[in-house]
Amino acid sequence: TLEGRKTLMQAVRRTVEKVAVPLTVGGGIASLRDIRALMKAGVAKVSINTAAVRNPDFVRQAAEEFGGEKITVAIDTRKSSQVPSGFEVVVSGGTQPTGMDAVAWARKVEGLGAGAILPTSMDADGTQAGYDIPMTRAIAEALSLPVIASGGAGELEHLYQAITEGKADAVLVASIAHFGKFTIRQMKEYLAERGIFVRL
Numbered sequence: 001t002l003e004g005r006k007t008l009m010q011a012v013r014r015t016v017e018k019v020a021v022p023l024t025v026g027g028g029i030a031s032l033r034d035i036r037a038l039m040k041a042g043v044a045k046v047s048i049n050t051a052a053v054r055n056p057d058f059v060r061q062a063a064e065e066f067g068g069e070k071i072t073v074a075i076d077t078r079k080s081s082q083v084p085s086g087f088e089v090v091v092s093g094g095t096q097p098t099g100m101d102a103v104a105w106a107r108k109v110e111g112l113g114a115g116a117i118l119p120t121s122m123d124a125d126g127t128q129a130g131y132d133i134p135m136t137r138a139i140a141e142a143l144s145l146p147v148i149a150s151g152g153a154g155e156l157e158h159l160y161q162a163i164t165e166g167k168a169d170a171v172l173v174a175s176i177a178h179f180g181k182f183t184i185r186q187m188k189e190y191l192a193e194r195g196i197f198v199r200l
Contacts, residue, residue, distance in 0.1 A: 009041050016042035026074055026118075035062055039070070047118055049074040050091040053098060053105075056112060063113025072148070073109040074118040077102040077135055087135045094122030106139045117143060118172065120150040128154025128175055136166035148172050156182060156190040163196055 016023055025038050026047030035046050046066075052059050052073050062071045080088035083101035090097050106117050119139050121132030131152045140147040149162035150172040162168045176182050188198045 005037075009037060012038060012041045012043060024072060026072070030058075032058075032061060032065060035066060039066065045070050045072055045115075047072040047074045049076065052109060053089060053091050053100070056108065059109050059112040059114055063115070068113040068115040071114050072116040072118050073106075073114040074120065074150075075102055075106060075109075075139070076120050076122050077132070078122050079132075079135075085135075085138050087132075087138065090122055094125070102135065103138050103142050107142055110143050110145050114145065116146040116148060116169075118148045118150055120172075121152060124152030125150075126175065127152050130154065130158045131162040131166060131168075131171075133161060133166045136162060136168050140167035140169075146170065154181075156187060159187060159191060160194055160196065163191070 012025060022044030024045040024047055025043045026049065029035060029046055029048050030051040038046055048058065048062065048071065059071065059073060076090045076094050077087045078090050078094065079086060082088060082099065085101050085103040087102040088097055089100040089102050089105050102119065109117065117139060119136060121135055124130065124132045129152055131149045136147065136149045146169040148170045149166050149168035153159060153171065153173045153176050159171045162171050173187065177184060188200055191198050192200060
């Protein structure tokens, strides 16, 4: 709704004012107008997912208007024997299979100008049992773009595994930070102690 969008933009503006790190916003971004409004509100990047699957040219248009470095394409995946890589793209919060191969889709959006890929294993998401290393690695090894591992972090070791074994350039964490299991500082220090470059 229009009222809901106004509330979201107010929340985004307040967040940009309060945090000292560049903010990426994703979820429900379906048009260039949405991206313009978010950029005007001060976000550094946007993450698009279902809208890109439904209209791949949206990625190209967004990259041309805002620069690829501002466009992250999120790819939700599930294990599937129906596609060559074994990882299928799913949409609508992981509820709808698309029949698209996740690695092939990642290559396609790289060609359309995306600046980074955020693959999330919907099988691992929320489990805190670790990232889907084979899926992350399959996508990372197929691309020259930065890949951000997502879905399943539960222990500090999982972050290290995603970068070293999964070949990810960065990691996204949710539950382990939200529920106070580890602080961001603890995560960064753990990685730095193991030779991974992080900004402390």
